[in-house]
Amino acid sequence: MDIQKLKEDFFNIYNRRVEDPFVFFSPGRVNLIGEHTDYNNGYVLPCALNYGTYLVIRKRSDDRILLHTLNFEFSGSYKLDKFEKNKNGEWVNYPLGVISEFIDRKAELTGMDMLFYGNIPNGAGLSSSASIEMVTAFALNNLFSAGLSILELVKLSQHAENSFVGMNCGIMDQFAVGMGQEDSAVFLNCETLNYESVPLELKGYRLIISNTNKRRGLTDSKYNERRQECEEALKYLRKELDIANLSQLGIKDIDLLEKLIPDETILRRARHVVTENNRVLKAVRVLHMGDIEEFGKLMNESHDSLKNDYEVTGRELDALVYEAREIDGLIGSRMTGAGFGGCTVSIVKEDKTAEFTKQLENAYSKATGLKADFYLPLIMDGVRQL
Numbered sequence: 001m002d003i004q005k006l007k008e009d010f011f012n013i014y015n016r017r018v019e020d021p022f023v024f025f026s027p028g029r030v031n032l033i034g035e036h037t038d039y040n041n042g043y044v045l046p047c048a049l050n051y052g053t054y055l056v057i058r059k060r061s062d063d064r065i066l067l068h069t070l071n072f073e074f075s076g077s078y079k080l081d082k083f084e085k086n087k088n089g090e091w092v093n094y095p096l097g098v099i100s101e102f103i104d105r106k107a108e109l110t111g112m113d114m115l116f117y118g119n120i121p122n123g124a125g126l127s128s129s130a131s132i133e134m135v136t137a138f139a140l141n142n143l144f145s146a147g148l149s150i151l152e153l154v155k156l157s158q159h160a161e162n163s164f165v166g167m168n169c170g171i172m173d174q175f176a177v178g179m180g181q182e183d184s185a186v187f188l189n190c191e192t193l194n195y196e197s198v199p200l201e202l203k204g205y206r207l208i209i210s211n212t213n214k215r216r217g218l219t220d221s222k223y224n225e226r227r228q229e230c231e232e233a234l235k236y237l238r239k240e241l242d243i244a245n246l247s248q249l250g251i252k253d254i255d256l257l258e259k260l261i262p263d264e265t266i267l268r269r270a271r272h273v274v275t276e277n278n279r280v281l282k283a284v285r286v287l288h289m290g291d292i293e294e295f296g297k298l299m300n301e302s303h304d305s306l307k308n309d310y311e312v313t314g315r316e317l318d319a320l321v322y323e324a325r326e327i328d329g330l331i332g333s334r335m336t337g338a339g340f341g342g343c344t345v346s347i348v349k350e351d352k353t354a355e356f357t358k359q360l361e362n363a364y365s366k367a368t369g370l371k372a373d374f375y376l377p378l379i380m381d382g383v384r385q386l
Contacts, residue, residue, distance in 0.1 A: 001054060003386060006117060010056040013068050014113045019058055022143065026135030026383040027052035028126035029176035030209060030345050031336050032185055033302050034280040036310055038170035040230055040273045041191035042247035043280035046172055047200060048180025049377040053118040053131040057139050060111030065099065067092050069116040080109055085164060094132040097164030098140065101156045107146045121211065121375055130173035133157035138383045154178040180382035187284050191247065198287050200379055205292055205331060206350050210360065211373040212316040214341035222312060223338050226269065233270035236261045246270055251278040272309035276302060296332025296347050300325070303334035312339030316368050320344045323363035329356050
């Protein structure tokens with residue numbers, strides 16, 4: 001990204017050239033394995049990407065917050081002591097929610113000129129919301145010397161999305177955006193927030209993100225439905241077990257699930273959570289050994305479980321995954337995100353990427369009538385000042 005051009009855009013919007021603005025960047029993320037485990041307090045393995053959100057910002061001498069973006073026409077002007085959520089759900093709710101969190105913490109803020117620009121592919125499910133929140137939080141923390149740690153900024157950003165924006169997300173997205181490291185994945189225990197960086201050395205391989213370009217109309221209702229089904233599973237299990245969540249069960253407890261859960265659908269939901277957590281633990285072990293091919297097999301198993309036990313894939317995601325498995329060079333492929341549309345993440349031999357995307361594009365179009373988009377991201381550091 002041309003930072004000088006971003007600054008020039010900033011000056012064209014805000015005029016005053018006497019004071020140079022600061023520039024910050026926050027990545028998007030992709031979850032490599034560990035899906036629908038986060039709200040069950042389980043394990044996830046996301047990584048930060050080179051796509052993300054840029055923020056050009058400087059202080060004002062008054063109490064006005066001015067927000068612009070190069071991505072959308074909507075802009076906003078607010079007073080520090082008086083602003084509310086935008087009822088039309090505009091993008092400004094994400095930075096406003098974070099600013100509100102700093103105000104609640106008695107941070108001594110002034111007005112700000114803020115210009116955002118994001119190059120995260122639109123609708124790709126790479127968490128542009130967490131990226132906007134974290135770049136805002138990191139910038140305010142630096143600009144106003146608030147003294148918060150990255151972990152505190154992660155929690156603050158998640159709380160902003162929950163309480164101000166009104167989206168009941170888990171903490172994985174903000175955590176990956178904040179804690180990401182170059183060529184590493186973030187192994188996170190969503191219950192304790194203990195984490196470690198796991199080397200992801202893709203020597204000879206590339207990550208490919210494939211976008212179904214299917215609108216995800218079912219996502220919210222089915223997401224809530226799956227959360228409720230996991231609660232139902234817990235009710236059955238708690239008749240004999242003292243557990244707080246499904247992720248307290250290990251792979252050795254699979255027989256217990258079958259014994260204690262009489263409802264076949266609820267049983268399958270619980271089985272996915274337990275086996276998926278086990279796959280994440282295995283994935284961390286094989287990555288430490290540098291065994292990318294074994295990691296790919298675990299990705300395949302993850303998708304199969306999401307299709308058969310959790311039932312959140314759908315025709316388009318399945319077409320991308322199972323057509324990909326027929327193409328030479330693929331190591332592993334799975335859906336990533338909430339499901340029913342959005343993206344898959346695949347690992348492909350580097351010298352096969354061009355042929356792989358060409359063949360998959362044709363096969364997917366033939367199977368669904370839709371056109372897929374493909375991205376070849378790099379795994380980069382988390383939120384930072386440029």
